Amino acid sequence: MTARKEDEMEVDSLDALKQEYYQGKHIAEPVKEIEEKWKLLPAFLKVKGLVKQHIDSFNYFVNVDLKKIVKANEKVTSDVDPHFYLKYTGIRVGMPERTDDDVANRSYTPHECRLRDLTYSANIFVDVEYTRGRQIVKRKNVMIGRLPIMLRSSHCVLTGKNEAELARMKECPLDPGGYFVVKGTEKVILVQEQLSKNRIIVDVDKKNNIVANVQSSTHERKSKTAIYVKNGKIYLKHNSISEDIPVVIFMKALGVQSDREISQLVCGNDHDLHDQFAINVEEASRLRVFTQMQALDFIGAKVKVNRKMGPVIKKTLAEEALEVLATVIFAHVPVENLNFREKSIYAAIMIRRVLIAMTDTVQVDDRDYVGNKRLELAGQLLALLFEDLFKKFNSDLKMNADKVLKKPNRTQEFDIFNQLVLHGDHITSGFIRAISTGNWVLKRFKMDRAGITQVLSRLSYISALGMMTRISSQFEKTRKVSGPRALQPSQWGMLCPSDTPEGEACGLVKNLALMTHITTDQEEEPIRKIAFALGVEDVNLLTGAEIYRPNTFIVLLNGVILGITRRVQHFAKSFRRLRRAGRISEFVSVFVNIHHRTVNLSSDGGRICRPLIIVENGVPAVKQHHIDDLIAGKLTFDDFLKGGLVEYVDVNEESDANIAVYEKDIIPQTTHLEIEPFTILGAVAGLIPYPHHNQSPRNTYQCAMGKQAIGAIGYNQLNRIETLIYLMVYPQQPMVKTKTIELIGYDKLPAGQNATVAVMSYSGYDIEDALVLNKSGLDRGFGRCQVMRKYATMVKRYPNGTYDRLADPPSRESELFNESYDAIEADGIAGVGEPVEAGSIYINKQTPVSTGIDAVPGSAQTVAYKPAPMRYKSPQTGYIDKVLFTTTESDQTLIKVNIRQTRRPELGDKFSSRHGQKGVCGIIVQQEDMPFSDLGVCPDIIMNPHGFPSRMTVGKMIELLAGKAGVLDGSLQYGTAFGGSKVEDMSRLLIKHGFNYSGKDYVTSGITGEPLSAYIFFGPIYYQKLKHMVMDKMHARAR
Template identity: 55%
Template sequence: MGLKQEDILNNNSKNLNVSEIPVDKQKLAAPIKSAVDKFQLLPEFLKVRGLVKQHLDSFNYFVNTGIKKIVRANDRVVSDVDPSIYLRFKDVRIGEPSMTVDGITEKINPHACRLSEMTYAAPILVNIEYIQGSHGQKARLEKNDLVIGRMPIMLRSCCCVLHGKDEAELARLGECPLDPGGYFVIKGTEKVILIQEQLSKNRIIIDADKKGNINASVTSSSEATKSKTVIQMEKEKIYLLLNQFVKKIPIMVVMKAMGMESDQEVVQMLGRDPRFSALLLPSIEECAGIGIYTKEQALAYLDTKAKRPLYASSASEQDGRAFSILRDVFIANVPVRCNNFRPKCLYVAVMLRRMMEAILNKDAMDDKDYVGNKRLELSGQLISLLFEDLFKTTLAQVKKSIDGVLSKTSRSSALDPSQFLRRMEFITAGLERTLSTGNFDIQRFRMHRKGMTQVLARLSFIGTLGFMTKVSPQFEKSRKVSGPRALQPSQWGMLCPCDTPEGEACGLVKNLALMTHVTTDDDEGPLVSLCYCLGVEDLELLSGEELHTPNSFLVMLNGLILGKHRRPQHFANALRKLRRAGKVGEFVSVFVNEKQFMFGIKAVMFARV
């Protein structure tokens, strides 16, 4: 392919400029047909990327962006005893890998940690602002670079001392230049976090349960909250299943609680097909049978069904428990601004319509084993989830300590909230224990998973790389199911069809293909603005009747409904041209779903070729 060396030499001898060299453009643009020619690309691709880049990119995204988002979403601790006493986080960053012994801080490297059986970690530094006060005298103070815990550092990541070093420097630090990195050193042992296969976040999945009832489920994930919302049709009536409520709730009660008191408007949101309104009629009758017609009646009914929280916040007590659940937990990926629940009502209407389409036509059901309905959770996402839980636990304990001191009548010294923050060891101990044992126990999400980390195998170089690309299943290996074990056509080019263990894990534990690329998250803000510039009609400006008008498609970005567009093919072509021109991220997925009248844009983590 391309020009031969003799042609270039001949042209140079004729004193031609480089721009005047004749180029056979058709030959350069022609596809590579033979497998032998294609295989020559593989070593060049691996030289540029390596096999563990997905782990490094994921961890780098967490330490540079993800940790800041988590702290920004939970940046304030306010005392219930005295609301004027508060502690606010202004910024957070990861420092250099170091260790403090007897007040002396020394820099550390991975080789020294392996020999000394230490954890290769770096301090988590925060800038805080707080009120210090006692006996009516209060002062606002600031502290910078306060250590709240220690973060285990992935080797060869942007925070590691090995990052960007050449072979001579690596040899001086006792490291092999061929070692790919992508693992942690915990108490002197090399630990790797296995890639976890999960159902897609913020995506409506239609399936049936064991009893044959049709479900529409969404696993919501935002910086502040993570939850699972299930809408189920049982005995011709539609119910909401949410962990925060003690029993299933009629869906029309939920719609009225969110301010949609008119049954006619809900029917209009589903579309003009009379079959949809006929399927919704039993739920409307059930709501009327309970005697709920207004928003206030619906919220009062939901308050009686809501579970009591482990630790109540002042906001939930002030607004009502049911109201705070609907605002913060129910379909958490759809934000509620200024108590405007209309976007959530429209999202529920889309879920109901998808569910009813599946009842009328079984072909509309989703295949959970299809690769497009799955995401791969890498080291960065799993540590992010763990850090968020430990950070919220720390804040709850700091608040409890502040309230305990303020409730004492006799106090001699001034209250300093930053002291409580410095004493807490939840984050350091929690991260080290989880990575050491491999047991992820996150109480808030009822997540109890074992074997998430494994000791890195050093028996062979290929074995080490195999550990880095191993994909762990989302459920137990002892289940006697054939669907998840079968080879899916959609896995072609992304997952290796041969590399799977024998025995009970056969087909469940997979390996990434050699040229698989796992994308990291893109910033949504510019994409949202771009969509509106390209003719997407804002959801706030649409009535329920206009939501499903013919020849118009709903536009969804990462599972969030932006609005609708009347010329979907034109919109898709415009976005694809911008992507090819480099104006939009190269891994932003654009597709038109003709069956569901939906236009999807995805800029989230996913395995791609």
């Protein structure tokens, strides 16, 4: 007895030892996953992601950038009168208000702007103080222009409203916002992709020479400097210098005079590099340049002089060279009191990079790496535009002031306030012109870009959402280069791998993934202080030998050198710890580059980042109780950030990290854990069920077609009057959903219907992907859609006081009457609900015969009118849906008529499932001739089985299986990427309800009444009707 007890005790003590490590689990048990961890996603999408980056960027522009720009250009002075000045003391943007005289400043809604062709904009107010004669005048709230307001931003009337309030404003709660309404059209500023500024990028040019480029960008100027190799010698090249300068002369001009010091700054103690660099030192002595003054004269002789207006001050060559060196070349490296130390070290590092790259090709950077890219958002682009307009505005004021102040004998004192009000139009029209044409033309930065804005596509809810996450690259589409088009490994989790167009824009136009966020600018000063506190040695106190010591790393902040650190891993760890504790903004990234031996700290805007769960010592920081609190609503996503459980990681830092996709992949070296693997896909590719079972190009095709599917546009779709609206009559939510569908609200505004599909050959009309449709299904409303078209006209006023009029129709008895007047009511406009045929008149407008200014003014002659009716042209009968009478801003009367057609599917209409399987309707068959299953179920669509083998869309087969199981079970199934309902479980459900586990049914022929000689794969698949309809294409085809 006692022996047994002792045995038990021994076992217990062993268990107690094991308990700490195994926590009561068997060693072979699978790793426990955090349940419902994907609930972090909706929490994230509440605060960031999808469209929020546009809105954040715009808010940053209105609340921060505007003030900075005005602060930088706050004073306007005059050359004529030294006492005169105008100073801006503050700037703010109001709420959107209309400028009509009839209604005293009442706020208006975006919907009203869409209907009335107005611009949804708000006033920009400044506070100024200026001199009038000898006294100083202060004025508050002077309006200097109007700024178009982005919907759902902090200055929009829709922000912070609940669903009921939005409904009162006739606005859809699911509408993402993030676009502008300009002259009644919705315009999106697309995300623009660019190479990052202020970073050294080493590249190989066409002649296989090594080039190091840096594109400097500061508030004052943008410029590009290159250091390149030619015949073994290294030169510096810049636009403001007419010839390329040997780098040693450049270094001497920067005040590093001795050849030895230059070599040491560039090469450290590396003898091979010294030998390689020696030829450049000889080049300088060959050109007889030895001192700083000689170098400055050498450069000054080659500087292109700006022929600017104003008094020309004679400068010596050396002064010109000094000015160019201080402010133009490497403009982003600060120079104070002509202390060029920092700039010379920067140049030396750049030369060193070129030298090393000549022998070691690993050092050449990849331009297509996502970490070397920056994305420009609406806020940054508008800031550039406003800066340009504001400077122009001020220079106009100055010119006017000079003009008036020049006149010696003025009767009254000059008041510049009147000028301020007069010029207000420039800023307003500048914004409107840029956004409505999409051309950003800025003289100062020689920037001339077209196609920055596009009209928001409202074909379906998904097409609008997909447009908000689109990234357009400024790369010419005609060049057939594979580099930028390829799928980069660094795009994982940041950009969607499937959602890109086919054809010439393939791979150049990309889309953001689901959890991507784009950063805005952060303040640099606190980061600089923290870096020095963490033991960075200031760069100004160091010699070349110290900078390039073996275990020393250079610390760069946004491309500018701070100093060096000896304990690089300790520095990076401490920095991250501070960030996780919330001492530094969560969007600052730290990245150790082993190849270049640098530590890069980045806080600039436009970097792509995404949230990841932090893992320490092989254990994820997020525990089950955190997720339970999140579901209960006790925690928000920001609490996860503040608590150091989740952090944002940008592309550069991601290459430092070791990221596990699932909990079971965690190893001791793991630093992060993915929140959910399906978030590598974007919003549009997220609609596809089981995309991981499809061949990759099929998912790409579906991304293009999902945007063309006819469905619901928004809750306010029946109040909208747009050029063209396609609406599905009975949209259904899909039987097989994905988590993305729920997150973006596609189940509330779907575009498609669940069709019962039989996969079999039937007649010969289903060859090459054609579909056989069931006539009774069409009678019941399958695939039926409405097409609304807008027809608008203005009732114009003419210079001679005459104007257009609407005439009542001729009476039915008169011989002028014909049936084209049938729809017209007494006011000269067709009545709502009236049918219109081809040739029918829907607005009976008449215009005056003579509109010019008459020779005899004031002659009271009767005005003669000629008919100018608006006729309906489409061959299919339409119905008048809505008539809108309104006025535009310029008080012209505007009439919009919406005409509706209802269409049922016909031969040649295009359908597609969610797997890139598109097909046109080949034949419409009576239900009696269709095959039916032994439950008497008749398919809506018969699909040819030859569509499966070569296309390998297994996802479609699993969707049919899961859909069928869901129908029988009365539940919605999930087909989320890398997860979803398992085939095994679906088969079990089918068997439980008495069906075959493979989804095949016993089917009887509708023609002979005999059973078919094979089992038929039979079940529901979600089909989309696409906007390509025969009706719209039947214009004129070849005979």
